[in-house]
Amino acid sequence: MGRTPPALPAAPVLVPLADAAGPRTPGRPAVPHGCWYPSADPAGEWVAYICDRGGVPQLWTGPAGGGGGGDGSTARLLDTGPDPVTEVSWSPDGRWIAYTAVPGGGEHGQVLCVRPDGTGRRIVAGADPGTSAYLGCWARDGSALAVTVAAPPGGPAPGPGGGGTALGGALHGDVGHRAGTRDRLAAFLVDPDGGTAPVLVATETGAATLRVCDLTPDGRLALVRRGPRARREAVVVRTAGLESHPVLRVADGDPWIGRFAPDGRRLWLRSDEGREFAALLALELDGDGRPAGRPELVAGRPAADLELLAFLADGRTAALTWNVRGASELELLDPAGAGRPVELPHEVVTRIARGGPAGAVLGLSGSRRRPGVWWLPEAGGPARTPWSSRDADVVAGGRPPVRPEPLRLTARDGLELGGWYYRAPGRAPGVPAPCVVHLHGGPEEQERPVFEPLFHELLGRGLDVFAPDVRGSSGYGRSFTDADLGAGRFAAIEDVADCAAGLVLTGRADPARLAVTGRSYGGYLTMASLVWHPELFRTGVAVCGMSDFATFFAGTEPWIAESAAHKYGHPEHDRELLRALSPMSRIDALRVPLLAVHGEHDTNVPPGESEQFVRAARERGHPAELLTLRDEGHDFLRAENRRLFRRTAGDWLERYLTG
Structure with a gap:
C-alpha cells in the first residue's frame, strides 16, 4: 500500500505591517559600520542595501553616486524593526523592495516587501508559526516575487496548487531526523499587491534547498536550484504544469546560479559539471525547456572558480567574478565573448547586481576596509557610494588594519x-x-x-x-x-x-x-x-x-x-x-x-x-x-x-x- 505524500507548505498570505517608525534619515552611526548586499532601482539612481550602522543589519536606500558624504546623510532607513535583514532585491518595475529578515536573529526567515518611500510594509511569506521563507527572483516585469517556504512536518495544510507535481524526493533517503519526519519546501510566485493568489512553481520533500533563480520574460519557464551541498543541480520547470527537467550540476556557493536568455531558448549557468573549477556554461533549450544538446563552455579558467555571475540590463553582458586563491578578479564579458577586466579597490567581491540601464553595483570587502557598496559605470572603474563606511573607520582606536x-x-x-x-x-x-x-x-x-x-x-x-x-x-x-x-x-x-x-x-x-x-x-x-x-x-x-x-x-x-x-x-x-x-x-x-x-x-x-x-x-x-x-x-x-x-x-x- 502506497504512503500518503506529505502535505505541502501553505501558500503565503500577505500580512500588512505598520510603516517603519522613526526618522527616515540616519544620525551619527552607533558603531563603525559596513554596507553590503546591494540591489539597484531600474533607473540605477538609488541602491537598496543592508547596513549595520545602527547596531543591527537593517534595510537602507541611498543614491548610487553624487551628493552627500561619508556620514551617510543622504541614506534612508526603510525598516526600523529589531530583526536582522539578510537579503535584498529591488523589483524590476521599481515599485517594491523585497527583503528577508530573521525574527529574533534565529534561522527562520520571513520575506517582506516595502515601498521605496518606506510605506506599505508587509510580510509576503514566512508569517505562519514554524515556517521559514527566503527570497527567489522577481518576474521580469515586477508583477510577482518568487519565494520559498519551508514547513516542518505537521505544519500548515496544503495551499492552492498543493497537488502539483514535486521536483523529486530526498536525495539521501530518510536521514532519521526527528523519528524519520521530513521537511517540505515549496516555491511560489507572490503578488506583493495582493491582487492575485500565489502560484505554486516547484515543490520538494526532504530537500536541503529550493530557490527560483530566474524566470523567462513570458513567465513560462523557471530556473530552480535544488539539492544538498556538493550535489546542487539546476532544474528547468514549466510553470504551467510543474513539469521539471534536470539540466546540469551547479557549483556550491552563491545561490544565483544563472539566467535565461531573453528568448528563453538559451540558459547560462555557473557550473562545475565535469570540471574541477566552476565555469560559465551555455545550454540550448527546446520549446518545453528541455536541454537540446551538450553544454558549451563560454568562459573558464584552469585553476580558478567562477564565483559570482550576473547579467547587466541588456541581458547579454555578463559580469564574472573569479576566485583566484581567495582574492577576486572581476571582468565584464560582452556578447561577442570579449572580456574587460575591472581593477578593484578591495580584495573580494561579495555581490554583483545590475545598476540600471548601464553599469552595475558591487558589494566589496577587503582586509583593511569594512564591507562597502561601489558603483560600477558602463565605462571606467568602481566608485565608492557616498554612504559607505570610510576606510578610516575600519579599526577602533585609529590603529592601522593588518594586511x-x-x-x-x-x-x-x-x-x-x-x-x-x-x-x-x-x-x-x-x-x-x-x-x-x-x-x-x-x-x-x-x-x-x-x-x-x-x-x-x-x-x-x-x-x-x-x-x-x-x-x-x-x-x-x-x-x-x-x-x-x-x-x-x-x-x-x-x-x-x-x-x-x-x-x-x-x-x-x-x-x-x-x-x-x-x-x-x-x-x-x-x-x-x-x-x-x-x-x-x-x-x-x-x-x-x-x-x-x-x-x-x-x-x-x-x-x-x-x-x-x-x-x-x-x-x-x-x-x-x-x-x-x-x-x-x-x-x-x-x-x-x-x-x-x-x-x-x-x-x-x-x-x-x-x-x-x-x-x-x-x-x-x-x-x-x-x-x-x-x-x-x-x-x-x-x-x-x-x-x-x-x-x-x-x-x-x-x-x-x-x-
Whole structure:
C-alpha cells in the first residue's frame, strides 16, 4: 500500500505591517559600520542595501553616486524593526523592495516587501508559526516575487496548487531526523499587491534547498536550484504544469546560479559539471525547456572558480567574478565573448547586481576596509557610494588594519594547504609569536582576505592569527572540496595539526603558545583538535560547533540534516563512523581549558552541542565556560553581541597564551 505524500507548505498570505517608525534619515552611526548586499532601482539612481550602522543589519536606500558624504546623510532607513535583514532585491518595475529578515536573529526567515518611500510594509511569506521563507527572483516585469517556504512536518495544510507535481524526493533517503519526519519546501510566485493568489512553481520533500533563480520574460519557464551541498543541480520547470527537467550540476556557493536568455531558448549557468573549477556554461533549450544538446563552455579558467555571475540590463553582458586563491578578479564579458577586466579597490567581491540601464553595483570587502557598496559605470572603474563606511573607520582606536600574507603549507600526506597569516603590529618577522589558528565554517567555506573584527581584536592584544583552508574548503577545486567526505574527515582534523606544526617549523609561532578557534564547522574542528591533539594547543574557543553527530542530527533543522548527511555521513547507515568522528567520543583526552560560544536561537547547530561539551569538560576537572548570546542564531548579527563575543574570546585567549 502506497504512503500518503506529505502535505505541502501553505501558500503565503500577505500580512500588512505598520510603516517603519522613526526618522527616515540616519544620525551619527552607533558603531563603525559596513554596507553590503546591494540591489539597484531600474533607473540605477538609488541602491537598496543592508547596513549595520545602527547596531543591527537593517534595510537602507541611498543614491548610487553624487551628493552627500561619508556620514551617510543622504541614506534612508526603510525598516526600523529589531530583526536582522539578510537579503535584498529591488523589483524590476521599481515599485517594491523585497527583503528577508530573521525574527529574533534565529534561522527562520520571513520575506517582506516595502515601498521605496518606506510605506506599505508587509510580510509576503514566512508569517505562519514554524515556517521559514527566503527570497527567489522577481518576474521580469515586477508583477510577482518568487519565494520559498519551508514547513516542518505537521505544519500548515496544503495551499492552492498543493497537488502539483514535486521536483523529486530526498536525495539521501530518510536521514532519521526527528523519528524519520521530513521537511517540505515549496516555491511560489507572490503578488506583493495582493491582487492575485500565489502560484505554486516547484515543490520538494526532504530537500536541503529550493530557490527560483530566474524566470523567462513570458513567465513560462523557471530556473530552480535544488539539492544538498556538493550535489546542487539546476532544474528547468514549466510553470504551467510543474513539469521539471534536470539540466546540469551547479557549483556550491552563491545561490544565483544563472539566467535565461531573453528568448528563453538559451540558459547560462555557473557550473562545475565535469570540471574541477566552476565555469560559465551555455545550454540550448527546446520549446518545453528541455536541454537540446551538450553544454558549451563560454568562459573558464584552469585553476580558478567562477564565483559570482550576473547579467547587466541588456541581458547579454555578463559580469564574472573569479576566485583566484581567495582574492577576486572581476571582468565584464560582452556578447561577442570579449572580456574587460575591472581593477578593484578591495580584495573580494561579495555581490554583483545590475545598476540600471548601464553599469552595475558591487558589494566589496577587503582586509583593511569594512564591507562597502561601489558603483560600477558602463565605462571606467568602481566608485565608492557616498554612504559607505570610510576606510578610516575600519579599526577602533585609529590603529592601522593588518594586511595578511598568503601562506602555503603541506599536510602529512603531501596535500598542499593554503591560508592567510596575520602578524600582530610591532612584531618583527622571525620572532616566534603566540598564535591562534582560526578555522572557518562550512566545511566548504574559504578563508578570504576580508576585514574580520575578531582577528583585529586578537592582533591588538599581541596575538598572531593564521586562517587556513584545510581539506574540504572551496576555492581549490572539486577534488579538494570533496577530500573530507566520510572518513576523509579524519585527515581534515590532522590538517589542523599539520598547520600548527608548519607555523612552528617556519619560525612564525611559539610551539608553547598555540590556540585554536573556529565557528560552526570550525567550532567542531576546534573541539576535535583539542581531543585528537591534546598536547598541541594550550586552549581553544569553539563557536556554534557540533560536539556529537548523533545529537546534532537529532536536533538540527531537517533541511540541514538532509544536506549534512552527504558531507559527514548518514546518521543511521554511518553511525559508527559518526561516533568515531564526534569530539564527545574522545572527551577523556581533553587536557586544556575551553571556551564555548553559542547563540540562544541557533537551530542550525543547537546550543546543546556546546552545553554538553562544556559540562563534560567540567566533570573531568578542566576549566570550561559557555557564553550564550541572547537574540542570536547561528550567525551573530547584533553589534553589542559581536563586541561581547570578541572581548570575551580575546580575554580568554590572551589569558592562556600570554598570562
